[in-house]
Amino acid sequence: MIKEARFWKEEGERVRCELCPHRCLIVDGGRGRCGVRENRGGKLYTLIYGSASSVAVDPIEKKPFYHFFPGSFALSFGTVGCNFSCKHCQNHSISMARPEDVYLRDLEVDEPARLAKQYGCKSISWTYNEPTIWHEFTVDASRIAKRENLYVTYVSNGFINEDPFREIGKYLDAINIDVKSFSEEFYRSISGGRLKPVLNTCILARELGIHLEVTYLIIPTKNDSMEEIKKFCDWVLEELGEDTPVHFTRFYPHYKMTDLPPTPMKTLLDAFELAKERGLRYVYLGNVHHGEYENTYCPNCGNLLIERFGFSSSIKGLEKGRCKECGERIRIVMD
Ligand code: SF4
16 A cells, blocks of 8 residues: 655755665656655655555564563564665565565555454564654554554664654664674675664663563674674673673574574584673573573573463563562563
């Protein structure tokens, strides 16, 4: 569905999109790098208002969120396009597609909230591809979801400008941001983006009081040096706080990156230990099934708080946000 976009201005014959830090300058008839915003006669339009490529009920753990209503379900929505072009994208069939390439289901603006209630979900989630580029619809539909007492979650690369993020941020309860590496060179050569704006979005999310979890996919030879991971951990500690849940996830060969092996378990375990040593209190390994590294333990006494296997979770030693053994307050959003 086509609708006039927000966050753009005229620049002579062209328009400048100001939704994300690429700030594309787009000629009449042209599109931005994300492939879903088009200049038509000097006005910028979104081509995907309400256009969904994927709608599914997911466990909240799949996003991943481990400290936000564990065990609940999120009605999840994705569209097409992306403002990055990661060579290892797991969802390239939608993220690299254009609106005319795939079947898209048209959603009414109140449909995400209505369907979430119908399926007994606690939240809606903007996920699968980058929600930034679906800004107009996600803002309008999130506003309605909040009115209907649903939670709103967002899984993002964090590459969004401050004003639009503040606009969607008013409706977000939780966000998981991928920090894809801690090097500008990686972002430039592998993802087609920049690191600094991503870090700024993490800090802003924290300032706005949105529950934040951070994911770092470890790719052999690309972002797996312990020196780089240490810098990342120290930045999280300093800027986001020791209670920020950090997910190190395992890479599997995919899309344009099939020449590399899956991340060795040793690398994941080394990153896990390093993050704990640096002082992060909630560190997890993803895309592996090792209970010990998926569970939540009390950072004070080591009591098992939440047991997980894959995307299922069971609350064990936690009551009203505190450890049942020692009473330590755990930073977790739950009833
Ligand atoms: S949202 Fe799309 S069109 Fe706008 S600046 Fe980013 S990549 Fe370019």
